Amino acid sequence: MSYYLSINGVQVKAPASLEVAIQDIDTKASRDANGLLHRDRVAIKRKLTVKWGPLTVSECSMILKAISEQFFSCSYLDPQEGGIVTKTFYTGDRTMPFYTFNPATTEYVWQNLSADFIEQ
Numbered sequence: 001m002s003y004y005l006s007i008n009g010v011q012v013k014a015p016a017s018l019e020v021a022i023q024d025i026d027t028k029a030s031r032d033a034n035g036l037l038h039r040d041r042v043a044i045k046r047k048l049t050v051k052w053g054p055l056t057v058s059e060c061s062m063i064l065k066a067i068s069e070q071f072f073s074c075s076y077l078d079p080q081e082g083g084i085v086t087k088t089f090y091t092g093d094r095t096m097p098f099y100t101f102n103p104a105t106t107e108y109v110w111q112n113l114s115a116d117f118i119e120q
Contacts, residue, residue, distance in 0.1 A: 003015050003017075003018040003076075003077070004075075004076065004077055004084065005018065005050065005074070005075070005076055006074065006075040006076075006086075007063070007066040007067060007072060007073070007074050008066055008072050008073055009073065009075075010066065012059075012062065012063050012066065013052065013055060013059050013063070015050045015051055015052045016051050016052055016053040017049075017050075017051045018048060018049070018050055018051075018076065019048065019049040019050075020046060020047075020048055020076070020078065020079055021046065021047040021048075021049070022044060022045075022046060022079075022080060023044070023045050023046070023047060024039075024041050024043075024044055025041065025042055025043040025044070025045055026039045026040055026041050026042065027040045027042050028040050045118070045119040046078070046087060046089075046117075046119045047116055047117070047118050047119065048074070048076060048089070048116065048117040049114070049116050050114065050115055050116075050117060051112060051113070051114040052112070052113045052114070053111070053112070054109045054110070054111055055109065055110045055111075055113055056107055056108075056109060056110075057107065057108050057109075057110065060096065060110040060113055063113065064094060064113075067089075067091045067094070067115060067117070068091075070090060071088050071089065071090050071120055072088070072089060072090075072091075073086055073087070073088055073089075074086065074087060074088075074089050074117055087119050087120075088119065088120040089117040089118060089119055089120060090117075090118055090120060091115050091116065091117055091118070092115065092116035092118060093115070093116070094113070094114070094115040095112075095113070095114050095115075096110045096111070096112065096113045097111060097112050098110075098111055098112075099111065
């Protein structure tokens with residue numbers, strides 16, 4: 001499966017998986033004496049969980065540098081909007097569990113870079 005993903009206007013290597021979470025942001029929520037929920041929803045935001053397969057050292061570095069700023073733009077296929085959208089995100093933890101050496105290409109390869117992109 002190949003997913004479209006662009007960070008700061010540059011299309012990066014397609015991630016192995018892309019999960020979109022649609023989240024309601026409330027300032028307060030409470031229940032009344034009848035048990036009915038009353039909420040003050042102020043926004044609907046996205047969280048993208050992005051995971052890549054094997055990445056060369058330069059591909060991994062490019063992605064990590066692109067998401068290292070406090071905020072960055074990201075274009076992706078949004079399931080609710082039904083098309084490619086661009087939103088501003090910040091990133092949570094970024095993990096790269098391990099790397100390997102490919103003797104055929106004499107390159108190091110990072111495996112399974114993953115990050116959460118949280119909408120501003």
